Amino acid sequence: MPPGVNRFGPQVLSGPFSHVQQPHLQHHASQHQVPSSSNLPPPSFNTHHNFNQNNQASNVNSFPQPASNGLTAGFGNGGGLSGGGTGLASHAAMMGFMHGDALQQQQQQAREQMRRSSGGSGAKNQFKGRIRDVWRGNLAQEMQILRGLVEKYPYISMDTEFPGIVARPMGAFTTKADYHYQTLRCNVDLLRVIQLGITLFSEEGELPPAHPKDGSGATASTYQNHLIPCPCTWQFNFQFSIQDDMYNQDSIEFLTTAGLDLERNEKDGIDPAEFGAMLISSGLTLLDDVKWISFHSGYDFGYLVKLMLCKPLPDDETEYRKLLSIFFPSIYDIKYMVKHAQRNQTVNDIPLTTQAATILNGLGQKSGLQDLADELGIKRIGLAHQAGSDSLLTGKTFWDVKRNIFNGTIDDDKYLGQVWGLNGVGSSLQPTMTNFALNNLLGMEEAPNLNGATIYNQPNGTQVAPSTPGSTQVGLASTPNNQHQQNQGNGIGSITPSGGGGGSGGGGFGNFQYTGGNKR
Numbered sequence: 001m002p003p004g005v006n007r008f009g010p011q012v013l014s015g016p017f018s019h020v021q022q023p024h025l026q027h028h029a030s031q032h033q034v035p036s037s038s039n040l041p042p043p044s045f046n047t048h049h050n051f052n053q054n055n056q057a058s059n060v061n062s063f064p065q066p067a068s069n070g071l072t073a074g075f076g077n078g079g080g081l082s083g084g085g086t087g088l089a090s091h092a093a094m095m096g097f098m099h100g101d102a103l104q105q106q107q108q109q110a111r112e113q114m115r116r117s118s119g120g121s122g123a124k125n126q127f128k129g130r131i132r133d134v135w136r137g138n139l140a141q142e143m144q145i146l147r148g149l150v151e152k153y154p155y156i157s158m159d160t161e162f163p164g165i166v167a168r169p170m171g172a173f174t175t176k177a178d179y180h181y182q183t184l185r186c187n188v189d190l191l192r193v194i195q196l197g198i199t200l201f202s203e204e205g206e207l208p209p210a211h212p213k214d215g216s217g218a219t220a221s222t223y224q225n226h227l228i229p230c231p232c233t234w235q236f237n238f239q240f241s242i243q244d245d246m247y248n249q250d251s252i253e254f255l256t257t258a259g260l261d262l263e264r265n266e267k268d269g270i271d272p273a274e275f276g277a278m279l280i281s282s283g284l285t286l287l288d289d290v291k292w293i294s295f296h297s298g299y300d301f302g303y304l305v306k307l308m309l310c311k312p313l314p315d316d317e318t319e320y321r322k323l324l325s326i327f328f329p330s331i332y333d334i335k336y337m338v339k340h341a342q343r344n345q346t347v348n349d350i351p352l353t354t355q356a357a358t359i360l361n362g363l364g365q366k367s368g369l370q371d372l373a374d375e376l377g378i379k380r381i382g383l384a385h386q387a388g389s390d391s392l393l394t395g396k397t398f399w400d401v402k403r404n405i406f407n408g409t410i411d412d413d414k415y416l417g418q419v420w421g422l423n424g425v426g427s428s429l430q431p432t433m434t435n436f437a438l439n440n441l442l443g444m445e446e447a448p449n450l451n452g453a454t455i456y457n458q459p460n461g462t463q464v465a466p467s468t469p470g471s472t473q474v475g476l477a478s479t480p481n482n483q484h485q486q487n488q489g490n491g492i493g494s495i496t497p498s499g500g501g502g503g504s505g506g507g508g509f510g511n512f513q514y515t516g517g518n519k520r
Helices: 022-031 091-117 120-126 136-149 176-190 218-223 249-257 262-268 272-280 298-309 317-327 334-344 354-363 369-376 387-404 435-439
Strands: 131-134 155-161 195-201 233-237 291-294 331-333 445-448 454-457
Touching: 131 136, 131 387, 136 195, 136 233, 136 272, 155 298, 155 387, 176 298, 176 317, 195 387, 233 262, 233 387, 249 262, 272 298, 291 387, 298 317, 331 334, 334 354, 334 369, 334 387, 354 369, 354 387, 369 387
Parallel strands: 131 233, 155 291, 291 331
Antiparallel strands: 155 195, 195 233, 445 454
């Protein structure tokens, strides 16, 4: 039996590397000076002599001699990085290193772009972990935290994301509000909400601290001395399937681009019925002293009422309003408040201050949440067009509007319970007016707002009565956040109905029509 070989070379303490020749050390050092852009692995990959098949007798030397091509002769017969080697020196491995480097650069660029669009690194670091994603697995835990916080933080700002507008009602409508409600009703009944974001605030507009010191119950014990901060915003992700549920194709593409993981929604999403049951008993609803803050929230509250009702919305808007006032007795809609102030040039029946007039004049005809936040100088935290970030921005905007436009006081008799998308949309129509007549009013043009309240304009900008839209397209139907979204187009875009959803009219949704619909 041949003598054993020390794989680590001779262990001579006085000179462990005396066998290494100086020219090789110079060559070895030069290998480490190869710029990173060369996409080559460090030369240490080629210095494991034990895999050298050409020099079996020299495996005592841990630093093999350079080959004629200037590279060490490790990794098999081919050696080096020329592509003829094996293992980590093979051509496939080299290509893998290059591909991985390119992917890392792309991911880094995407993260940097996302950081810039989310308010900068300082804001991101400040709120790291404070927007909590909620899935089926942690629903009960997060609802328990909310129950412990809502008494001290009874102002709840809210936003939803849902899969667009897929239907418009046809028939006779007594008022614009009736038309808007019927549009809301048939779409909410047909579709499923994808995300709900809520953010808690105190009566002074303060967020819950990251590490509460005097909280109640599980909240204080969980976060007081813990590295994980207590969330201030919760983003609930619901079950949604591209294969089974109905949606507007343009809206789904927009949500996917905004970063929603719809595959995980299908796999780990919250059961809407389970969430509705928890929401009713959470202390967040049914109470007068819990204030809900929203922006253009007709559809938002429509989906929440559906979650708790577990059946289609009422046919009559009056019955729906009764349910809305039971589940959510105190609602502020920022868009209604701002539009009312713009139209009347007063707040709380008092003329606008110079500061308020300057803000509203600067806002002009822009009507999105992001437009208002920009005018007030509020930076977004998190990703735009996700319900958690939007709800946080909605809440921060509300407190700035209250302070800078409403002089710190909001007259609840005038503004509480008013929902843009159902209220303040225009004067009554003739009861006998039909869609045929509506569609032919003065060459009317439509500019649908993203969350249900459609504003109808003539070419000169005069508001007129509603009509049933044609086959043109509309942008994302969620709480509007910027003017760009709201001006994407008219009508409804292509829709994808579920295998058993909807129908072609009638049923429990009244008469409506699909535009560009298809099935998958």
